[in-house]
Amino acid sequence: MSNGWMGKFLTVNLSTGNVNIVDVPQWLQDQYVGGKGYAMKLLYDLLPEGTDPLAPENPLMFFPGPLTGTLAPSMRACVATKSPLTGLLLDSYFGGHFGQEIKYAGYDGIIITGRSDKPVYLWINDDKVELRDAGHLWGTGALEANRAIKDELGDSTIKVSTIGPAGENTVRFALISCEYNRQAGRGGAGAVMGSKNLKAVAIRGSNTVRVSNRKEFLSAVQQGYVELKQSPDVQALVDTGTASAVPFANEAGLLPRRNYQDGTFDLADSISDLGQNNHYWLRSEACAGCPIRCSKVGYIRTGRYAGTISDIVEYESAGLLGSNLEIGDAKAVTYLSALCDSLGIDTISAGSVVGFALEAAEKGLIDKSTLPQNANFGNAEAAAEILKNIAYRKNELGNILAEGVKRAAEKIGSESESFAVHIKGLEVPAWGPRGNPGIALALMTADRGGCHQRGLPLGYELAGEPWKGRILDRLACSGKAEIIVHEQNYLTALDTLVKCDFGHFGISAGTYLRLLKACTGREFSEEQFLELGAKIWNLGRLFNLREGLNPAEDKLPKRFMTEPLPSGPCKGHYFTEADVKLMLTEYYNLRDWDSSGYPTKETICKYGLNDNQKFEIK
Amino acid sequence: MRTVIYTNFDLCTGCAICQMICSEHKTGGTNPRLALLRISPGRNGLIHQPEVCQQCQNAFCLKVCPVEAVYRNKDNGAVIIDDSKCTGCGLCVKACQKSMIMLDKENKAARKCDLCGGDPLCVQFCPTGALQIVKLGGEKDE
Incomplete structure (x- = not known):
């Protein structure tokens, strides 16, 4: 096929060992394109209503998009499943090279269901697919397992995704490690993989991805390169990755400190690109087909953590494992981040959960004897110990924290709920929203729970980037919904391709659509593309509602509603019920949802979501 | 005078753009495995070593x-x-x-690798200068 798509799904039932290669239906390709589109439609169709996320029936799916594996700059793939952390949809995106390899092996998606009765890994060598014993790998770290599988199969170029001990022990925020330094991090996809007794997926592909109009495609690729080069945001990522966002967030008062109590941290610079570059960075690293090279790789040269090899500590990880825990030593934060990578847990949830535990201990809500010695904010060794206890569910507290802050607060009880900082069960990323209503609204309405990758309006709200020609009032609640709806729709549409967040800082909508057309032959106007995004977003909402979401959960954690921000330019700010109501009313209106947050019948019909065309695995 | 591609492994980010454009040019489709140059991953991703025909x-x-x-x-x-x-x-x-x-x-x-007739696409597309064209000289190379 010469249209970017491979036209096949690989389905694997781990309970029966059945493996099938099935055609991607034309209607699915026409209506949902790939990536997030396939993810939402297949999750809706394949998951029996009300399925426990850790039950065998929950599908674990990997979807690249039509542009993944081509020369289109900065493309990724996603993992989709029902989240064990939120009980809602989960789409988690990863860069690296694993998504591309899915295409080279001949597939537009891998759909895994069932549960193996013993640990296995899946070995996909084009159309030769095999479940192999993973008993000897069970218990190994996520990166260790990656190495071991390459050695076992005798090919260092095979691409492997793995889980660590946390996934095996179904820690609800366990991740899937997709080759070195790239993770499907959020929402607990690793726990779903662990619940299936699936340690890894290894792939080698020998097919090519072919585009429809080669000459025009290469011209659009070159245009993409030029736009990336011309973007100052992208050039900052080339130089310093996301770590340089630490000082920015600190100045803006968004950097979480002491379990999100505060928004500034006096040691911000030392855990930012400045500190990291001093202590371990050596060179830049890039995902397949990406000229941005936002990764900075190196090893710690001296001191207690000498020899720790790590990728850049991304902004989110620095915020949650650094400032949120009041750890201002770049080397210690790097060690904690590398530890999370090896254990296979999401750094964002991990930092949030540890911060929650430390605060609960300070307030006398948990028995200090269940914590490591001197378990205080600022103590990296204690944090490391807690992380290990979580990953291995070692003691009672580790076991409670492994459930995420929402469930942990329910268990610990009393006032702990007031400082359990999550939205719909997903721990909030390192963008404390007080003083930033647009950010708050993006977090409240993100489809997978408290997430920063669903239209965070940083540029418009904080960096003076004009929205439709006007500069926004940072503190205004009204008028922000329009931006959030637009961004969510646009990003959702781009996630059918599948884009990288950083690529989209530079590459224009016109160029993405040019790439899509030259690759697939399908032409979208910008308006049609936004409609595609809106349709998929609505389908996600319908899935969440079907799986038991109460729309009243579109809300902020109590901390941001009751405690004034103690420092920074928005000192004293917090959100009132009226603020939240105003924003949500505008948002629901623009989404054509009713005042309680349900898509109306007209909306459902408008996007064709009422038809009964269903994807089934026969 | 012999022309060769010189590799600066220290600048290679492992992005595989060189391999993608090579396979696209030579086979009509993208897959780094079908490229006529290779990037050998170092353990733990600390380095990438591009390897080309000399x-x-x-x-x-x-x-x-x-x-x-x-x-x-x-x-x-x-x-x-x-x-x-x-x-x-x-x-x-x-x-x-x-x-x-x-x-x-x-x-x-x-x-x-035939150097794409003298102006290799891998060198043109490399975003970091990890691949360079070098013209060798001297009597011994005649």
């Missing part, structure tokens, strides 16, 4: 070809396979001690 002065592939399908371009010194003569016997693939030649099973011919 257009050897003492080219084993050229020596072993039984049908004289492998020849040297007089202008840039590139060692080139003449598709019309190649029988796909695979002797050159075996002879290359750097594994820089592969057999194309479909048209049963050997494939190797």
